[in-house]
Amino acid sequence: MADTYTIEKVKKMAGIIFKNISKIYDNGLVAVRDLNLEIEDREFLVLVGPSGCGKSTVLRMIAGLETVTSGEIFINNRQVNDLPPKNRDISMVFQSYALYPHMTVYNNMAFGLKMRGVPKEEIVRTVNRAAGILKIEDLMKRKPRQLSGGQRQRVALGRAIVRNPQVFLFDEPLSNLDAKLRVQMRTELKKLHSRLKTTVVYVTHDQVEAMTMGSHIVVLKKGVLQQSGSPLELYNHPANKFVAGFIGSPGMNFFPCRIIEDGKEYYSDVGDFKIPVNHSLIEKIKDRKVQEYTMGIRPEGFRVATKQDSDRTMAYKKCGRIEAHVNVVEVLGKELALDLSSGRYNFTVVIDADASVRYYENQKLSLEVDIDKIHLFDGKGEEAAIA
Ligand code: ADP
Ligand code: MG
Secondary structure, eight states: OGGGGSTTTSOOOOOEEEEEEEEEOTTSOEEEEEEEEEEOTTOEEEEEOSTTSSHHHHHHHHHTSSOOSEEEEEETTEEOTTOOGGGSOEEEEOSSOOOOTTSOHHHHHHHHHHHTTOOHHHHHHHHHHHHHHHTOGGGTTOOGGGSOHHHHHHHHHHHHHTTOOSEEEEESTTTTSOHHHHHHHHHHHHHHHHHHOOEEEEEESOHHHHHHHOSEEEEEETTEEEEEEOHHHHHHSOSBHHHHHHSSSSOOEEEEEEEEEETTEEEEEOSSOEEEOOHHHHHHHTTOOOOEEEEEEOGGGEEEOOHHHHHHHHHHOOEEEEEEEEEEEEEOSSEEEEEEEETTEEEEEEEEOOTTOOOOTTOEEEEEEEGGGOEEEESSTTOBBOO
């Protein structure tokens, strides 16, 4: 049995399936509603959503720390609804690292193995191996209070790794780190995953973290799954207005609009400006009774038009054009974020910082919109995406 604990030695299979899972707490609060989800073996899945949307509840149900109210959870094709946490072969890393303060780093990592009666030599080998992977060999004799936040985080990871679990659960593990370290640890966690090849469910409220880390992202809102897909699917084809606004930074701009016909062309009419829409889009909405929609344009979906562009645009009607007033210019680095207004609308545009062109507050700008990049949402209820 001892070799079960050797890192990278035993390859375990562990897909996770949620089948109609709901969780209602004793106070009647519905934390998760009818969740259906398949997490593939060895996948790095990121569960993202605002605070209170049920992310930790989902993790705790996988770990067995929380019962399910209805539905079924399968790990590696085995229904685990009633399986106690200690038999699920899962390691969880929390935001508050939960290290034992009176134990050295070595003992923090070794403790779980000792409790399981793993032979001493095996423990030494496993802990040292994990310390090597995490580059904390020099810290083994220290106590947690003698470590920086990033080092504590590594120890918490080490403690999880030495167990060689079939599934890793991470609950906002980087939230307590400063921005730079957080970016560094993201990369390290991804490297760790490609090395250990274990199924990971990673929870964060930070969409940037989700986009950069996940190959599969699940967006949750008020306990309801909104969309499940790759980062680019979520970015390019958000299922609804919530996902559209949540994924991407700065967020998508929204404009209430009506679709109108003018001659042979169709336009999305915002009142203060109108933008031509593709005929393919018109096909999708032609049988709808509603006239009210929300148009979404990402900050990076605009371009500053030159005089020549504008003439060409007008001639071919391929692009939408908006006359805008510059309120604020913000330098992001190689890009600029412009806070603009057009009529009663305020919106954000991100453009490449071109050293030869300067933008000023209170300046007037002509913008072009690539009409293939326009999103349209149903104006009612969940505001599902039409395109
Ligand atoms: P997240 O991790 O996304 O912030 P949680 O899963 O912690 O969200 O919580 C989801 C909802 O369930 C929240 O409204 C929270 O207040 C509630 N909740 C969490 N734990 C309990 C509990 N033990 N009893 C009652 N309500 C809870
Ligand atoms: Mg949480």
